[in-house]
Amino acid sequence: MFCSTADNMTETTPSLRPRPRLRFAPSPTGSLHVGGARTALFNWLYARHYDGDMLLRVEDTDKARSTEESTRAIFEGLLWLGLSWNEEVVYQGANLERHQRDALAMLETGAAYRCFCTPEELEQRRSEAQAARESFKYDRRCDRLPAEEVARRVAGGDPYVIRFRIPEGSTEWDDMVHETISFPNKDLDDFVILRSNGTPIYNLAVVSDDIAMGITVVMRGDDHISNTPKQILLYRALGAEPPTFAHLPMIHGMDGKKLSKRHGATAVGDYQHQGLLPGAMLNFLALLGWSPGGDREVMTMDEMITLFTPDGLQRKAAIFDPKKLEWMNGQHLSRVPLAELEPRVTPAMMEAGYVDEAIVDSRGEWYMSLLDLLRVRARTIDDIVRQAGPYFPGTIEYDAEAVANNWKERSSAADILEAAKEALAGDSAWDAGTLEAILRGLAESLGISAGKIFQPLRVALTGLTVSPGIFEVLVAQGRELALRRLSDAIGWLRRNP
RNA sequence: GGCGCUAUCGUCUAGGGGACUAGGACGGGGCCCUCUCAAGGCCCAAACACGGGUUCGAAUCCCGUUAGCGCUACCA
Numbered sequence: 001m002f003c004s005t006a007d008n009m010t011e012t013t014p015s016l017r018p019r020p021r022l023r024f025a026p027s028p029t030g031s032l033h034v035g036g037a038r039t040a041l042f043n044w045l046y047a048r049h050y051d052g053d054m055l056l057r058v059e060d061t062d063k064a065r066s067t068e069e070s071t072r073a074i075f076e077g078l079l080w081l082g083l084s085w086n087e088e089v090v091y092q093g094a095n096l097e098r099h100q101r102d103a104l105a106m107l108e109t110g111a112a113y114r115c116f117c118t119p120e121e122l123e124q125r126r127s128e129a130q131a132a133r134e135s136f137k138y139d140r141r142c143d144r145l146p147a148e149e150v151a152r153r154v155a156g157g158d159p160y161v162i163r164f165r166i167p168e169g170s171t172e173w174d175d176m177v178h179e180t181i182s183f184p185n186k187d188l189d190d191f192v193i194l195r196s197n198g199t200p201i202y203n204l205a206v207v208s209d210d211i212a213m214g215i216t217v218v219m220r221g222d223d224h225i226s227n228t229p230k231q232i233l234l235y236r237a238l239g240a241e242p243p244t245f246a247h248l249p250m251i252h253g254m255d256g257k258k259l260s261k262r263h264g265a266t267a268v269g270d271y272q273h274q275g276l277l278p279g280a281m282l283n284f285l286a287l288l289g290w291s292p293g294g295d296r297e298v299m300t301m302d303e304m305i306t307l308f309t310p311d312g313l314q315r316k317a318a319i320f321d322p323k324k325l326e327w328m329n330g331q332h333l334s335r336v337p338l339a340e341l342e343p344r345v346t347p348a349m350m351e352a353g354y355v356d357e358a359i360v361d362s363r364g365e366w367y368m369s370l371l372d373l374l375r376v377r378a379r380t381i382d383d384i385v386r387q388a389g390p391y392f393p394g395t396i397e398y399d400a401e402a403v404a405n406n407w408k409e410r411s412s413a414a415d416i417l418e419a420a421k422e423a424l425a426g427d428s429a430w431d432a433g434t435l436e437a438i439l440r441g442l443a444e445s446l447g448i449s450a451g452k453i454f455q456p457l458r459v460a461l462t463g464l465t466v467s468p469g470i471f472e473v474l475v476a477q478g479r480e481l482a483l484r485r486l487s488d489a490i491g492w493l494r495r496n497p
Numbered sequence: 498g499g500c501g502c503u504a505u506c507g508u509c510u511a512g513g514g515g516a517c518u519a520g521g522a523c524g525g526g527g528c529c530c531u532c533u534c535a536a537g538g539c540c541c542a543a544a545c546a547c548g549g550g551u552u553c554g555a556a557u558c559c560c561g562u563u564a565g566c567g568c569u570a571c572c573a
Binding site for chain 2: 025026027029059061062064065066115118119122123126130133134135136137159161178181183184187188189191192194195196197199201202203205206221222223224225226227247249250252254256257258284287288289291293294295296297298314315316317318319320321323324325326327328330334376377378379402406439449450451452453454455457458464465466467468469470471
């Protein structure tokens with residue numbers, strides 16, 4: 001199901017380099033968001049392009065907010081998009097023991113220390129600092145506690161957290177997206193790594209897991225930039241080599257603000273249900289923050305894999321434009337091989353009651369050509385379904401505007417349709433060329449322009465002002481159904497003079 | 498407030514000192530094609546945030562200003 005990139009390797013031959021290992025690490029506190037999907041996509045593209053692995057880690061250490069439904073939704077979203085992962089899914093919550101071990105190890109090496117300050121005390125000092133318009137930073141008072149007092153309080157059962165002691169100096173790294181980013185360590189706070197209840201804080205859990213999973217490239221949103229120096233310090237304290245970091249820009253809504261429910265559909269599932277093609281979604285998302293250079297826009301997954309390199313990555317936040325997504329989907333809709341499109345459309349067609357398995361099997365060729373006919377005018381799968389009614393036996397509605405514009409003179413419209421019906425009723429061949437000759441001939445003999453026949457006919461056949469070319473409609477409907485639609489229309493016109 | 502990141506048409510972007518009268522795409526406007534609508538083709542409007550440098554030459558390099566965003570928890 002998922003393509004291999006073995007044939008697509010281009011530059012710089014990673015054969016000497018170890019395979020890169022990346023991970024997508026969502027926290028299961030909601031559905032898969034388009035921002036998360038894009039992060040997953042870039043991780044995936046990188047892994048595929050450089051012949052590496054992308055693992056999936058569910059960051060469920062926040063018990064209060066994590067849900068199983070959310071975990072499921074994230075899997076579903078990823079699967080729908082076709083973003084597969086290697087190896088078993090890692091659940092962060094299952095690694096509690098290692099997280100604790102790592103925290104204790106740092107305590108032993110002196111990289112971290114116990115802190116007995118309570119959340120209330122901290123909160124108090126924080127608000128005092130705020131009132132005095134000073135920035136709050138933990139003052140390390142517990143780091144200065146005499147060893148005997150620490151031992152006594154621990155023995156006495158006083159609750160404590162473990163804090164990381166930020167060393168002197170500065171911390172910097174070469175970001176794949178940005179250039180060198182550096183932070184003076186004095187701006188970093190002695191952050192908590194293990195809560196008083198023994199559970200790890202985010203930065204520790206991430207680093208501990210990334211080390212354990214052998215992650216070599218960390219690609220994530222640039223909202224993590226300020227976590228990075230802390231994490232690098234943690235890697236060093238744990239005696240591990242930090243990975244390469246790549247910080248991707250955020251996605252904003254049309255108002256330039258962070259994407260939220262106010263901006264309409266932001267969950268990947270929303271787009272799935274709106275009849276988007278996963279390939280189009282991915283293509284659109286990829287272009288939000290990455291460019292292959294030049295004018296390249298519409299791409300297949302395989303093309304994206306070969307074209308993807310980190311130097312095409314953007315530094316600036318991008319705005320999510322649903323209009324362009326729609327256009328992109330239209331492009332994919334008409335370019336995707338029919339065989340690939342059919343399974344994505346058929347479930348919706350079944351739901352609408354137009355087809356069942358029997359029809360898809362017995363009239364497969366006809367069905368495929370119908371999809372081919374309808375996709376031209378569609379931007380979503382739902383558009384295809386919406387247009388499909390007239391080609392199936394059920395009755396059709398006559399659109400009020402179509403009637404008003406094209407059946408203005410009821411009785412003459414009926415006459416024209418009558419004539420057309422007669423002309424089509426014979427046993428002549430039923431193909432576009434023949435039908436065109438017949439209808440144009442009829443127009444000539446009636447002394448009217450062809451359009452004067454085509455438009456009323458279109459309404460009779462489809463009930464609409466808009467449809468594929470009229471001969472294609474006739475062919476798709478077949479003689480029997482087309483003739484029936486004509487009789488129905490004539491009857492309707494005679495009944496509503 | 499502190500720290501950090503960012504800055505080309507309304508939006509996504511190309512651009513890595515001269516090839517720039519700044520290119521493409523979405524969206525908008527117009528025309529063509531035409532049985533309608535799409536698709537397609539052609540054309541138009543539309544941008545280098547500002548100020549200083551560096552240089553013979555700056556959208557491109559440096560500094561500052563401004564603006565936007567992010568982080569600043571015993572959240573992730």
